[in-house]
Amino acid sequence: MSHAVAHPPVTGASPNLGLLLLKARTFIALILVFAFFAVAAPNFLSAANMVIMSKHVALNAFLAIGMTFVIISGGIDLSVGSIVGLCGMVAGWLVLYGIDFGLGWSIQFNTFEICVLVCLVGIAVGVVNAILITRLNVAPFIATLGTLYICRGAAMLASDGRTFPNLGGNPEYGSDTFRLIGAGSFLGLPISIWMLIAVAALAAYISRRTPLGRYIYAVGGNERGAALSGVKVNRIKLFVYMFSGFCAALVGLIVSSQLVASHPATGETFELNAIAAAVLGGTSMSGGRGRIGGTIVGAFVIGVLSDGLVMMGVSAFWQTVIKGLVIVAAVVVDQAQQKLQARVALQAQAALGK
Amino acid sequence: MDHPVGLQIRGGVKVYPGTRALKSVDFDLRMGAVNVLVGENGAGKSTMMKVIAGVEQLTEGRILMNGQEVQFRGTEDARRHGIGIVFQELNLFPNMTVAENIFIGREITRGGVDIDMAAQRAETRRLMQRLEHDIDPDTLVGELRVGQQQIIEIAKSLAQDARILILDEPTSALSAAEVDILFRVIAELKRDGVGIVYISHRLEELIRIGDYITVLRDGAITGARSMEGVDVPWIVRNMIGEASKDFAKEVDHPYGDEIFRAEDVCLPRAGGGLAVDHVSLSLRAGEIVGIYGLMGAGRSEFLECVIGRHAHATGRMFIAGAPLTDRSIAGRIARGIALIPEDRKNDGLIQLATIRENMTLSSLGLFTRFFHMDLGAERRSVADFVKRLTVKIASMENPVSSLSGGNQQKVVIGKALMTGPKVLLMDEPSRGIDIGAKAEVFRTMRQLAAQGLGILFVTSDLEEVMALSDRIIVMSEGRITGEFDRSVATDTAVVAASAPGQARPEQELVA
Numbered sequence: 001m002s003h004a005v006a007h008p009p010v011t012g013a014s015p016n017l018g019l020l021l022l023k024a025r026t027f028i029a030l031i032l033v034f035a036f037f038a039v040a041a042p043n044f045l046s047a048a049n050m051v052i053m054s055k056h057v058a059l060n061a062f063l064a065i066g067m068t069f070v071i072i073s074g075g076i077d078l079s080v081g082s083i084v085g086l087c088g089m090v091a092g093w094l095v096l097y098g099i100d101f102g103l104g105w106s107i108q109f110n111t112f113e114i115c116v117l118v119c120l121v122g123i124a125v126g127v128v129n130a131i132l133i134t135r136l137n138v139a140p141f142i143a144t145l146g147t148l149y150i151c152r153g154a155a156m157l158a159s160d161g162r163t164f165p166n167l168g169g170n171p172e173y174g175s176d177t178f179r180l181i182g183a184g185s186f187l188g189l190p191i192s193i194w195m196l197i198a199v200a201a202l203a204a205y206i207s208r209r210t211p212l213g214r215y216i217y218a219v220g221g222n223e224r225g226a227a228l229s230g231v232k233v234n235r236i237k238l239f240v241y242m243f244s245g246f247c248a249a250l251v252g253l254i255v256s257s258q259l260v261a262s263h264p265a266t267g268e269t270f271e272l273n274a275i276a277a278a279v280l281g282g283t284s285m286s287g288g289r290g291r292i293g294g295t296i297v298g299a300f301v302i303g304v305l306s307d308g309l310v311m312m313g314v315s316a317f318w319q320t321v322i323k324g325l326v327i328v329a330a331v332v333v334d335q336a337q338q339k340l341q342a343r344v345a346l347q348a349q350a351a352l353g354k
Numbered sequence: 355m356d357h358p359v360g361l362q363i364r365g366g367v368k369v370y371p372g373t374r375a376l377k378s379v380d381f382d383l384r385m386g387a388v389n390v391l392v393g394e395n396g397a398g399k400s401t402m403m404k405v406i407a408g409v410e411q412l413t414e415g416r417i418l419m420n421g422q423e424v425q426f427r428g429t430e431d432a433r434r435h436g437i438g439i440v441f442q443e444l445n446l447f448p449n450m451t452v453a454e455n456i457f458i459g460r461e462i463t464r465g466g467v468d469i470d471m472a473a474q475r476a477e478t479r480r481l482m483q484r485l486e487h488d489i490d491p492d493t494l495v496g497e498l499r500v501g502q503q504q505i506i507e508i509a510k511s512l513a514q515d516a517r518i519l520i521l522d523e524p525t526s527a528l529s530a531a532e533v534d535i536l537f538r539v540i541a542e543l544k545r546d547g548v549g550i551v552y553i554s555h556r557l558e559e560l561i562r563i564g565d566y567i568t569v570l571r572d573g574a575i576t577g578a579r580s581m582e583g584v585d586v587p588w589i590v591r592n593m594i595g596e597a598s599k600d601f602a603k604e605v606d607h608p609y610g611d612e613i614f615r616a617e618d619v620c621l622p623r624a625g626g627g628l629a630v631d632h633v634s635l636s637l638r639a640g641e642i643v644g645i646y647g648l649m650g651a652g653r654s655e656f657l658e659c660v661i662g663r664h665a666h667a668t669g670r671m672f673i674a675g676a677p678l679t680d681r682s683i684a685g686r687i688a689r690g691i692a693l694i695p696e697d698r699k700n701d702g703l704i705q706l707a708t709i710r711e712n713m714t715l716s717s718l719g720l721f722t723r724f725f726h727m728d729l730g731a732e733r734r735s736v737a738d739f740v741k742r743l744t745v746k747i748a749s750m751e752n753p754v755s756s757l758s759g760g761n762q763q764k765v766v767i768g769k770a771l772m773t774g775p776k777v778l779l780m781d782e783p784s785r786g787i788d789i790g791a792k793a794e795v796f797r798t799m800r801q802l803a804a805q806g807l808g809i810l811f812v813t814s815d816l817e818e819v820m821a822l823s824d825r826i827i828v829m830s831e832g833r834i835t836g837e838f839d840r841s842v843a844t845d846t847a848v849v850a851a852s853a854p855g856q857a858r859p860e861q862e863l864v865a
Contacts, residue, residue, distance in 0.1 A: 217711070221707050228683060
């Protein structure tokens with residue numbers, strides 16, 4: 001959440017302090033939630049629990065990062081949960097069978113090749129979403145709702161609804177390292193966390209320091225204005241849906257590797273958690289506003305909250321209610337921040353004496 | 355002539371966080387007359403009108419109507435007292451029809467539930483007739499030009515039978531003929547005893563229509579009198595406290611070679627016919643060409659064809675002799691064309707983004723190596739343009755929406771200039787900005803032309819087109835109907851050429 005901007009010199013400390021607190025609210029919420037469970041839930045602070053929890057959070061965080069770009073650009077991607085399921089099935093299929101052309105022989109892949117192919121599948125779904133939205137003028141909500149069903153159906157069809165078990169891989173093909181994606185660790189951190197760090201850093205860099213990132217905000221803020229300024233709006237939209245598909249493919253890989261099995265129902269309702277994390281992190285559903293850092297903190301708040309409540313033995317029904325309350329509260333506070341921020345900017349302008 | 359005072363403000367103070375927008379003003383609003391209100395942007399005109407319309411409440415002071423103190427807690431209260439307002443920023447629903455917009459919030463219903471569309475349509479048609487505009491009640495407002503939308507706004511408050519009608523810059527997007535129509539309507543209302551408050555930056559217009567004038571400066575009233583004997587220098591003196599700034603031509607500079615040429619540019623209209631009808635023109639480096647015409651004459655559409663907004667436009671264009679084949683906006687910007695759109699809010703700026711991000715949006719390539727942006731270089735460049743264009747900002751990191759209209763316009767101009775254009779297209783560059791900012795914008799245009807840019811600008815303001823242009827092109831019904839050199843152009847000739855209905859025969863004569 002730390003990013004450096006030169007803040008305007010504003011008179012009066014109180015709105016500034018209030019604004020700072022509001023801006024950091026998701027982070028403060030995370031600390032509060034964390035502190036609460038540290039006291040209330042036994043073993044919450046144990047290293048083993050931290051690792052498990054961060055793995056849970058990572059899955060949602062990947063999706064939420066992709067979702068953040070889509071929402072900032074003024075769209076929505078409901079298909080990510082299904083892409084997770086589909087990509088998991090593709091990964092399972094490739095590990096078990098390779099590609100069989102029915103000629104009596106098949107092509108087998110090593111782990112790296114499988115990862116590339118699976119990511120391409122996720123990106124391809126993103127391309128389909130983008131084409132529907134930009135070329136065929138389908139509203140993002142409907143276009144991605146359609147691909148949500150299509151991908152889920154395709155995942156079911158891949159195995160007739162059954163699970164692909166025992167994705168141990170085959171040393172002969174070099175796919176026995178497949179399990180390491182979910183189970184391996186490096187310097188004490190799980191591989192999936194390293195991947196999250198890499199993707200998050202990449203996304204944050206794109207959003208802050210590249211023209212692409214600037215254009216994503218511009219398209220979400222005012223599509224017509226952006227187009228008239230020479231922004232290639234369709235390309236920007238293509239990118240955000242591709243990136244979202246890519247993030248979902250990564251989650252599909254990680255889940256099937258962690259479970260050493262892939263089930264076609266994996267990822268159901270993941271898209272809702274991703275949207276919740278993005279919104280909790282201050283992303284505006286109407287586009288043009290949001291931050292990768294905020295989204296990641298948002299994903300942690302949701303993850304810590306649900307894992308902590310499980311550890312305290314709170315019923316699953318209450319967990320759902322509490323999650324909903326947190327999301328609603330986050331949006332209400334967000335509105336207050338917007339108001340205050342606008343006032344501070346106006347004051348600074350008024351202080352110019354005109 | 356005696357005009358009773360219908361509404362008074364006594365000792366009105368309005369404090370916004372950090373500023374005093376009104377400093378103890380006393381204002382009398384006379385019925386059956388046009389009360390003109392003038393002042394630079396930020397002088398407090400709009401604030402005072404918002405107070406009267408119930409949008410804002412006075413911090414101190416009283417409002418009296420017919421000697422009785424009244425309190426407006428909201429627009430609904432004000433409306434009950436017969437006060438109607440047309441805001442400078444249009445408040446319409448683009449996705450609804452003209453009739454639905456006019457009756458929004460007070461629909462004609464049967465039994466309070468079922469909307470009587472037929473009655474609304476009939477009433478809308480009557481209003482449109484009164485305003486002498488041929489707009490179908492079932493047209494979606496989003497499909498209308500900005501000027502037509504302004505007519506709808508005016509119709510909306512006419513429909514409410516207001517006793518006091520506030521018009522905040524109603525003519526900023528209207529052409530001379532439409533202004534005449536509006537003035538006739540105002541005269542009619544005056545006869546009916548309606549008190550009209552009229553805010554405008556067009557001083558000649560104020561003198562022509564006003565009965566009483568009130569001048570505001572920095573939240574205080576600096577002059578209030580009957581309009582008799584008032585002239586432009588008097589108004590300007592009270593407004594800015596110094597002698598009139600006129601935006602006449604400075605030094606003459608020689609023109610360069612032809613920098614832009616358009617041949618046979620056509621744009622089909624949604625309902626059939628051509629919005630831009632075989633327009634051909636050329637522009638030389640250092641030349642300022644003004645395109646004058648009525649609303650809907652195809653002026654803005656022509657500029658949009660040049661920038662590449664309409665994929666189905668036809669015709670050939672050349673930049674410095676080389677054909678312009680790239681159809682995308684980005685490609686045309688790269689070839690040296692830049693557009694400053696008419697509608698700042700919807701086309702020109704990203705309201706959520708900061709001043710810095712808005713200014714550099716078209717030219718991020720300048721600060722980018724491969725894919726990495728140099729934010730320091732970006733900031734330096736923005737600071738440079740802010741200084742050159744004298745934009746008044748507290749910080750370039752503030753949202754662009756916190757700026758006044760004139761400063762927002764300068765940000766849009768800065769954005770266009772950052773792309774290093776050869777041809778600058780400006781659509782109503784002075785719309786909704788105050789006289790000081792206007793003069794600065796015009797001075798900037800002159801400087802740019804002297805630096806060798808070709809400038810093509812569209813305006814509905816006759817005075818502006820006469821004062822600024824080296825050459826004037828008049829459009830009507832999608833065609834060019836007149837072309838005048840500055841030295842020979844006269845008001846009457848230009849206006850005559852802009853009148854609709856004569857384009858076709860003239861074209862036939864040529865053919």
